[in-house]
Amino acid sequence: MIDATSQISAVRRQVGARTLAAGEARVMTISQSYDASVADVWDACTNPERLPRWFAPVSGELRLHGRYQVEGNASGTVERCDPPKSFAATWEFGDEISWIELRLDPTDDGRTRLLLEHVGHVKDEFWLQFGPGATGVGWDLALLGLATHLAGTGDAPPEQNAAWMGSAAGRAFVAASSEGWFEASVAAGTDPDEARAAADRTTAFYTGAPQP
Secondary structure, eight states, X not given: OXXXXXXXXXXXXXXXXXXXXXXXXXXXXXXXXXXXXXXXXXXXXXXXXXXHXXXXXXXXXXXXXXXXXXXXXXXXXEEEEETTTEEEEEEEETTEEEEEEEEEEEOTTSOEEEEEEEEEOOOHHHHHHHTTHHHHHHHHHHHHHHHHHHHTSOOSXXXXXXXXXXXXXXXXXXXXXXXXXXXXXXXXXXXXXXXXXXXXXXXXXXXXXXXX
């Protein structure tokens, strides 16, 4: 697995808001550049044979208007698809629906920048309790898995590796990710004390520590 500290620093996180037809929505944006071509990153993110090697098994029809199911996680419908540049889909978990959009762009130095937006109507009480890290830490773990996969240093999705998640390295990664989302939340205007409390609760949730 790649160095977790370097991975945390390589990722950019942003928190924002967007007005949708149903009202105000939260926007979590995460991005990273990879030493790989756009075609290779696109294939890693859409090929059902590669997805289990860094993310999770995904079944269904991975095409425009197709339905998909992430094993043990969300399902949804592919709403837009522009290979190998971008796709957008609903993200349906339980009785909640949100939206994801992935975009790939070549960089001037020959790398590929991946940007993922996750947009959803988050209940105020849940946001106050956990903040953006509730969703963001999960995406940080996914990008760690993708970086490891593209670098050729391993294929086990870290969030599915119970031993790693329970290790000192796994707990440290989650804490660092949660800290990154705390910083993004404060930068977006959240009261620092509220953001700190939410980040601490998120870290405890992911690591199994007692809730503060």
